[in-house]
Amino acid sequence: MSAAFRNLVYGNAILLLMLTTLLWGGNTIAGRLAIGEVSPLMVVALRWVIVSSVMTVMVWPKLRVEWPLVRGSMGKMALMSAFGFTGFNSLFYAAAHYTTAVNLGILQGSMPMLVLLGALLFYRVPVRPIQILGILATMIGVALIAAQGHLETLLRMSINPGDGLMLIACIFYAGYTLALRNRPQISGLVFFTVLSIVAAITSLPGIAYEAAAGTLQVPSLKGWLIIFYISLGPSCLAQIFFMRGVELIGPARAGVFINLVPIFAAILAILILGEDFRLHHALALVLVLGGIWLSERRGKGTA
Structure with missing residues (x-):
């Protein structure tokens, strides 16, 4: 990787976080497409087996050199992985069986609020009025999609099992995001x-659970294609981009970008699943991007 390319891409937090949320938006579509092709906990296990195998081959020399530092923080890293990777993804793909791809994306938009609250409670990160305004703008955009442009729809909304599982998954990943602040x-x-x-x-016990419950499903050809996309995109590249983004601008500011996930999920659902694009989708897009812009103005002024 040339120095110029590294500075242009790997040093650009906004670009990295945009790519991250685009890949995660695609993950919501993949979660729905996987239904009937492969069981959810099988997806989780195979994705991390593939990712860990690829990454181990790629970074083995560096892993050997840094192993003494890794060993000293293994307990903390194991907890981060169990909640942020295994826990989040297991709940995510299970939720996909009970709710829509758009809802999966919408609920991921709750993570910035959870990250901001956690940053305030555990790290005493100050929250300024313009940042609050940016968060509110993005959350209104998320709510617009949830309500499909109608307030009465939002007022009648209730949590179904899939939405409940996804909300718990978001709490897990918010905790992981905050823990990145003090990673080894x-x-x-x-x-x-x-x-x-x-x-x-x-993630291996998940396969044993599905086998015992009689719900284990080995991937079909389409299922394997979905797993490879999930493994290389949302699981590998997006995670690396997100960690770098947090490293560059901090968890609270990076968390705001997660509000783009429901927007990208909706757009991809339109393109891939043939759903309609309506006025409230356009308005939500303006609100979410405007909220991120407000948050970034605050961040640059106090960096």
Whole structure:
């Protein structure tokens, strides 16, 4: 990787976080497409086995050098992986069986509020009025999609099992995001590789559970294609981009970008699943992007 390319891409937090949320938006579509092709906990196990295998081969020399530092923080890293990788993804793909791709994306928009609240409670990160305004704008955009442009729809909304599972998953990932603030002082690729290995190990009981429950489904050809996309895109590249984004601008500011996930999920659902694009989708897009712009103005002024 040339220095110019590294500075242009890997040093650009906004670009990295935009790509991250685009890949995660695609993950909501993949979760729905996987229904009937592969069981949810099988998806989780296979994705992390693939990712950990690829990453281990790629960074093995660096992993050997940094292993003494890794070993000293193994307990904390194991918890981060169990909640942020295995727990989040297991709940995510289980939720996909009970709710829509758009709802999966919408509920991921709750993570910035959870991250901001956690940053305030645990790290005493100050919250300024313009940041609150940005968060409110993005959340109104998310609510517009949830309500499909009608207030009465939002007022009648109730949590179905899939939405409930997704909300718990968001809490898990918000905790993981906050923990990245004080992650071990090892290289990002080594850090992610170790977490992916732990995730591969901790996801194996899920396969045993599905086998015992009689719900285990081996991937079809389409299922394998979905798993490879999930493994290389949302699981590998997006995680690396997100960790780098947090490293560059901090968890509270990086968390705001997660509000783009429901927008990208809706757009991809329109393109891939043939859903309609309506006025409230356009308005939500303006609100979400405007909220991120407000948050970034605050961040640049106080960096």
